[in-house]
Amino acid sequence: MPPTWKSIDFISDLHLAHDTPRTYSAWAKHMAHTPADAVFILGDLFEAWVGDDSRSTGFENQCVGVLVRAAKHRSLAFMVGNRDFLVGADMLDECGATALPDPTVVLAFGRRWLLSHGDALCLADVDYQSYRAEVRSAAWRERFLSMPLAQRRTIARQLRDASEARKHQLPLHEWADVDADEAVRWMQAADAPVLIHGHTHRPGTNELAPGFVRYVLSDWDLEESPGRAQVLRLDADGLTRVTPSTAAAR
Amino acid sequence: MAKHVLLQTNHGDMKLELDDALAPASVRNFLSYVNNGHYDGTVFHRVIKGFMIQGGGFEPGMKQRPTDAPINNEAANGLKNNRYTVAMARTQVPHSATAQFFINTTDNDFLNFKAESVQGWGYAVFGKVVDGTDVVDGIESVKTGRRGSHDDAPLDDVLIVKATEMA
Numbered sequence: 001m002p003p004t005w006k007s008i009d010f011i012s013d014l015h016l017a018h019d020t021p022r023t024y025s026a027w028a029k030h031m032a033h034t035p036a037d038a039v040f041i042l043g044d045l046f047e048a049w050v051g052d053d054s055r056s057t058g059f060e061n062q063c064v065g066v067l068v069r070a071a072k073h074r075s076l077a078f079m080v081g082n083r084d085f086l087v088g089a090d091m092l093d094e095c096g097a098t099a100l101p102d103p104t105v106v107l108a109f110g111r112r113w114l115l116s117h118g119d120a121l122c123l124a125d126v127d128y129q130s131y132r133a134e135v136r137s138a139a140w141r142e143r144f145l146s147m148p149l150a151q152r153r154t155i156a157r158q159l160r161d162a163s164e165a166r167k168h169q170l171p172l173h174e175w176a177d178v179d180a181d182e183a184v185r186w187m188q189a190a191d192a193p194v195l196i197h198g199h200t201h202r203p204g205t206n207e208l209a210p211g212f213v214r215y216v217l218s219d220w221d222l223e224e225s226p227g228r229a230q231v232l233r234l235d236a237d238g239l240t241r242v243t244p245s246t247a248a249a250r
Numbered sequence: 251m252a253k254h255v256l257l258q259t260n261h262g263d264m265k266l267e268l269d270d271a272l273a274p275a276s277v278r279n280f281l282s283y284v285n286n287g288h289y290d291g292t293v294f295h296r297v298i299k300g301f302m303i304q305g306g307g308f309e310p311g312m313k314q315r316p317t318d319a320p321i322n323n324e325a326a327n328g329l330k331n332n333r334y335t336v337a338m339a340r341t342q343v344p345h346s347a348t349a350q351f352f353i354n355t356t357d358n359d360f361l362n363f364k365a366e367s368v369q370g371w372g373y374a375v376f377g378k379v380v381d382g383t384d385v386v387d388g389i390e391s392v393k394t395g396r397r398g399s400h401d402d403a404p405l406d407d408v409l410i411v412k413a414t415e416m417a
Contacts, residue, residue: 022342164396202300204356223401225341226352226361226373228301243360246369 001108005037007235008108012042012117012198013219014229015083018059020047022222026229030244031070036233038074040100042198042217043081043117048160050152051145052090064095071096079104081199082119082128085136086145105190109236114192118199118216121178121186128176176200180208187212194239196232203230203241215239253277254416255284257382259294260409261389264382265416266336272327273376276338276347279321280376281415283349288315289413294389296352296402303389303408304339304352310407312398317348325363329375332357334386336377344371353379355390 001008009030016024031039046063054060070076076097080087092099103116122128134140144152177200187195187208195214203218218230218241230241253268270277283289283306292315294305308314323344331337331354338347344366352373354361363372379386389408397403 204300221401224296226302226304226337226339226358228298228358228360230360241360243364243369 001106002037005108007036007233008106009034009036009039010042010115010196010217010232010234011039011045011220012081012217013044013201015044015047015219015221016059016063017047020221020223022227023220023229024059024062026222026244026246027220028066029246030231031066033245033247034074034231035245036074038077039070040077040079040106040115041097042079042100042115042196043102043119044083044198045078045081046084046087048156049084049086050156051086051149052088053149054153055091055094064091067095067097079115079117081117082132086141103186103190105192108234111194112190112192113234114187114190114195116186116195116197118178118197121183121197122176122199123179123182125176177202178214183214184209184212196239203228205239220244253281254380255281255377256412256414256416257289258411258413259385259389260407260411261392262382262385264379264385266377267380268336268377269327269329269375272329273324273374275321276324276374276376279318279347280338280351282318284413284415288317288349289410292410294404294408294410295400297389297392297394297404297408298402299390300356302352302354302358303386304350305408305410307339307350310409312400312403315349320346320348323347323371324374324376325372326366327363327374330357331359331361331373331375334379334383335375336379337361337373337375340373342368344368347374353386355386 014027055064077100078092078097079100079102103114106113193211198217201219203216205215207213217232218228220229221227222229229244231244233240233242253270255266257264268277289306292306294303295308296304333354333356335354339350339352340347361373364370392404394402394404
């Protein structure tokens with residue numbers, strides 16, 4: 001981390017789409033007005049991403065604008081999530097954002113912090129893990145991205161509808177939480193006593209094992225009221241949850 | 251003296267204790283809806299595990315019941331949106347609460363009053379669940395999904411059968 005930085009914002013799970021205007025608006029304002037020196041987006045900024053060629057029109061293009069303008073004033077870093085895993089180099093280059101592998105270790109304020117979207121750690125969701133292995137393969141990616149854009153959008157819609165329909169059929173499915181033992185193994189391997197992740201939509205902070213703490217990022221959903229949107233801010237004093245910025249601080 | 255309301259649901263009963271000293275307008279408003287039977291037959295239409303359960307506005311089938319005039323936001327009363335407290339739901343407009351309410355299922359600090367601004371007004375807590383928190387936990391865990399235009403809707407209706415003011 002550059003020595004001049006005073007704070008870093010972590011956000012994830014905004015699931016932005018054309019039909020989430022309030023959440024989009026809050027995100028756009030935060031990106032424009034946050035006092036942080038950097039914003040690290042840890043996955044699922046977008047509800048869906050069917051390929052970087054989608055970025056030139058419509059809602060996706062509006063989001064590019066937000067990111068491009070933000071990148072003029074602060075550093076941006078981007079990790080893909082389980083919904084927007086097809087965000088690629090073309091998109092990140094245009095937005096001026098650095099790609100973050102999952103997981104990533106950050107050295108900031110004299111300490112090491114492990115960052116992950118979180119889906120790879122939800123080992124109990126066996127069906128998801130085998131699906132993940134398939135769609136993150138180079139072969140699947142190449143095959144999918146070779147389809148016309150309109151077809152990819154249709155498939156994405158179908159996958160979303162199928163996912164909704166599954167909720168009706170399956171027995172009660174709680175958001176699978178990360179496997180605590182695996183998460184601790186990751187932290188030990190990274191020599192990082194703090195893990196920051198999203199994905200589960202269960203914001204909170206807890207110790208996974210003595211000396212190993214994890215912070216779960218809040219999802220953002222402001223379409224209904226009460227809604228939820230929080231930023232996790234890291235500075236020299238540690239991590240605090242703050243409300244998204246709405247205007248330039250004096 | 252605090253007021254008490256019994257909420258009988260198809261998941262069990264909850265007893266609410268209402269703070270009419272710190273939230274007089276909200277309690278008066280809530281009791282008015284209780285006593286004219288407004289809540290009977292409405293559902294908890296929005297349930298988000300780890301956040302809150304919200305209801306009192308819609309019949310099964312998401313048909314909205316008519317309400318009375320909105321009330322002032324009493325969120326600056328010092329009561330916090332902690333787990334099992336009851337608060338008035340509203341739109342983005344600070345003083346727009348009518349009949350809908352929600353029960354916090356965790357400590358939701360970000361919903362507390364911060365300032366008299368659109369962003370800062372927060373949500374007015376006017377009571378808490380004093381009996382039947384296990385019923386809240388049960389409702390919090392129901393399967394939810396998209397129903398019509400509503401996200402996070404219980405797939406099987408969570409019904410408020412009857413709401414009664416207790417002596």
